[in-house]
Amino acid sequence: MKYLFYSILIFVFASCNNNSSENQTDEKSTHSEQSEILSESESIKENTPTNTESQTQKTEKELKTVEDIREEYQVIMSKITDGKIIPSSFDYMCNEELEGKLTYFSENGELRRIVRQSGYDHGELIREIFLKDNKPFFIFHHMESWSFDVEANQEHAIRKEITEKRFYIADNKLIKCLEKEFVNRSAAKNNPVSVNIPNKDVECSGLSDLMTEYELVLKYKNQTEKMGCLE
Incomplete structure (x- = not known):
């Protein structure tokens, strides 16, 4: 026994x-x-909150540094993954040329993330805005443009140029800006993947343009039905 x-x-x-x-x-x-969107080339500490109390503390924390921004980004993405932040969205079509979708993620009535997807004949643009206390603290742009690949020995081969930009904002100022560019080809066997491409530090500029875009999409946060051009 x-x-x-x-x-x-x-x-x-x-x-x-x-x-x-x-x-x-x-x-x-x-x-x-x-962690991929935030910055593939820079590691993020394993400090994602493990309980509601620690998440509340991070939400109340004032964002001053790049590391603060990374932590707050992780809090938002973790809550979205866990279904604690519910999205709402609508589609739009502008002059039968530009079509897109706007998605808003709210937590207890407060906007935490906005995603705008826009597509046109030869490209696509995705813009993501992360917010705390109704102020953007991190913005991500993913831009694609494509053309026929004349260098490829393949009919109808496509060449896709991809640019990604990351903007870190604190005290209503840009404190860090990153950018990466790479090309994907439909005829290639192995194409570069964003997560493996290092970011480059670039000079920060254009905060007013970023805020103009934010104010534009903010106007439609209660929209639920398909509409025309965003104005």
């Missing part, structure tokens, strides 16, 4: 260890996906 009892204990202990390892792997994978 004692032999059987100890055998069961050893089996249960080993099973718990295996489950713990699998859970840790899943958590790291999710954390990696959430």
